[in-house]
Amino acid sequence: MAGALQIELVAADRVVWSGEASEVIARTSEGDLGVLVDHAPLLSLLVPGVVMIKPVDGAIVQAAVGDGFLSVADNHVSILSEDTWLLEEIDEAEVRHELSEAEANNDDEARHRAEVKLRLLGKAA
Amino acid sequence: MAVSLREYRAKIRSTQSLKKITRAMELIAASRIIKAQQYAAAAAPYARELTRAVSAVATFSDVDHPLTTEKESPTKAAVLVISSDRGLAGAYSSNVLKEAERLTEKLRGEGKKVDFYLAGRKAEAYFTFRQRDFVRSWTGFSDKPSYEEAREIGNTLVEAFNVDESAEEAIDPARAVDELHIVFTRFRSMLTQEPTTIRLLPLEVVEGTEPPDEGELLPLYEFEPSTHEVLDALLPKYVHSRIYYCLLQAAASELAARQKAMKSATDNAEDLIDKYTRIANQARQAGITQEISEVVGGANALADAAGSE
Numbered sequence: 032m033a034g035a036l037q038i039e040l041v042a043a044d045r046v047v048w049s050g051e052a053s054e055v056i057a058r059t060s061e062g063d064l065g066v067l068v069d070h071a072p073l074l075s076l077l078v079p080g081v082v083m084i085k086p087v088d089g090a091i092v093q094a095a096v097g098d099g100f101l102s103v104a105d106n107h108v109s110i111l112s113e114d115t116w117l118l119e120e121i122d123e124a125e126v127r128h129e130l131s132e133a134e135a136n137n138d139d140e141a142r143h144r145a146e147v148k149l150r151l152l153g154k155a156a
Numbered sequence: 157m158a159v160s161l162r163e164y165r166a167k168i169r170s171t172q173s174l175k176k177i178t179r180a181m182e183l184i185a186a187s188r189i190i191k192a193q194q195y196a197a198a199a200a201p202y203a204r205e206l207t208r209a210v211s212a213v214a215t216f217s218d219v220d221h222p223l224t225t226e227k228e229s230p231t232k233a234a235v236l237v238i239s240s241d242r243g244l245a246g247a248y249s250s251n252v253l254k255e256a257e258r259l260t261e262k263l264r265g266e267g268k269k270v271d272f273y274l275a276g277r278k279a280e281a282y283f284t285f286r287q288r289d290f291v292r293s294w295t296g297f298s299d300k301p302s303y304e305e306a307r308e309i310g311n312t313l314v315e316a317f318n319v320d321e322s323a324e325e326a327i328d329p330a331r332a333v334d335e336l337h338i339v340f341t342r343f344r345s346m347l348t349q350e351p352t353t354i355r356l357l358p359l360e361v362v363e364g365t366e367p368p369d370e371g372e373l374l375p376l377y378e379f380e381p382s383t384h385e386v387l388d389a390l391l392p393k394y395v396h397s398r399i400y401y402c403l404l405q406a407a408a409s410e411l412a413a414r415q416k417a418m419k420s421a422t423d424n425a426e427d428l429i430d431k432y433t434r435i436a437n438q439a440r441q442a443g444i445t446q447e448i449s450e451v452v453g454g455a456n457a458l459a460d461a462a463g464s465e
Contacts, residue, residue, distance in 0.1 A: 041201050041202045041205060043199065043303040043396070043397065044198055044303050045199075046201050059380060060381055061380050071378060072376055073377060073378045074212060074377045075386075098393075100209065100389065102205070102208070102209055102212075109205045111209075
C-alpha cells in the first residue's frame with residue numbers, strides 16, 4: 032500500500048486525535064463510509080455516531096462524534112464535529128447521569144449527545 | 157502632630173493591603189491570558205478546516221444560500237456586543253460600548269433598525285441603566301468562554317436571521333433581522349487590544365483566522381448528499397466557530413486589559429506608600445523636635461526659677 036492517510040479528528044475547541052492511519056470508518060448521512068488510501072476527494076456530512084480509525088500502528092481508535100462533516104482530499108482526512116470524544120475519555124456513569132439530566136430537562140441536544148456516547152460504549156464493550 | 161502621624165500610618169497600611177489585592181489580580185490575569193491564548197490556539201484547527209470546507213463549497217458551487225444572500229433592502233440589523241462580566245479592566249468595556257454606539261449610529265444613519273444582543277454583564281448593566289431595550293443577553297463566561305456558549309449565541313442569531321425560512325419555528329417575526337454585526341475586542345498583543353466590528357451575516361470575506369494558502373489548489377470534491385445540504389450544515393457551524401473566535405479574542409483582550417489596569421494600580425499604590433512614608437517620617441521628626449524643645453524649655457524655666465530665688 033502506498034502511503035497512509037493523514038487523519039485529523041477535530042472538535043471545536045481542540046484536536047482530539049491526529050496521526051497516520053490506513054483506514055477510517057465513519058457514519059455519514061448516506062450511510063457508513065470507509066475511507067482507504069487514495070480515496071477520491073469528498074465532503075460529506077456526518078451524523079452522530081461512531082468513528083473508527085485504524086492507525087498504521089497501534090490499536091484501533093474509536094470516537095463518538097456529533098453532527099459534523101468529513102472531508103477527504105489528497106490522503107488527508109479531516110473529521111470535524113463540534114462534539115467529539117475518544118472512547119477512553121467517556122465515563123459510563125457520567126454519561127448515564129448526563130442522560131437522565133437531559134431527559135429531566137427535556138434537552139434534546141444533550142440527550143442526543145449522551146446517547147451517542149452510550150452507543151459507542153455498547154459497541155466497545 | 158502625633159495624631160497626623162497615626163493617620164498617615166493607617167493610610168500606609170490600607171494602601172499596602174490594597175496593593176496586595178491589585179498585585180494578586182494582576183498576576184491572576186497574567187496567568188489566565190496564557191490559558192486564553194492556549195484555548196485560542198486549540199480552536200484554530202477546527203476553524204481552519206471549517207474555513208477550507210466552506211471555501212471549497214463556495215468555490216465549486218453557485219448555490220444561493222439564505223445565510224450568504226444579501227437582502228435587497230436591509231431594514232434591520234442585529235448587533236452582538238461582547239463585553240466583560242467584571243470591571244477593573246481599565247477602559248475595556250467602555251471602549252467596546254463606544255464602538256457599539258458608533259456602529260449603531262452608522263446603521264441608524266443607513267435607515268436600519270438595530271436589535272441588540274449582549275454578552276457580558278457590563279454591557280447588560282449599560283443598557284439596563286439607560287433603560288434601553290435589548291433582545292437577549294448572556295453572562296457569566298466572559299473570561300473563559302466555552303463552545304457551548306458560542307453555539308447557543310450562534311443558534312439564537314441564526315434563527316433571527318433565518319426567520320422567514322423556517323416558518324414552523326415559531327419565532328417572533330418582529331425579531332427578524334437582515335444582517336448581523338459583532339462588536340468585540342481584537343487581541344493584537346499584550347499591549348494593544350482594539351474594539352472591532354465585523355459583519356458576520358450575510359457571510360462575506362473570511363477574516364481573522366488564517367485562510368488556506370493562496371496558491372493551494374482546492375481538490376475537486378464530491379459532495380454528499382448534495383452541495384446544498386452540505387452548505388446547509390456547514391454554514392451554521394461556521395457561524396458558531398466565528399462567534400467562538402470572537403469570544404476567545406474578547407476574553408484574551410479582557411484579561412490583558414485587566415492586567416494592564418491592575419499593574420498601573422499597583423504602581424500607583426507604591427508611589428502613594430512612598431509619599432505617605434515621607435510625610436509620616438516628617439511628622440514623627442517634628443513630634444520628636446517638639447518634645448525635645450518642650451523638655452529643654454521646661455528645664456530652662458525651672459533653672460531660671462531656681463536662679464532668681
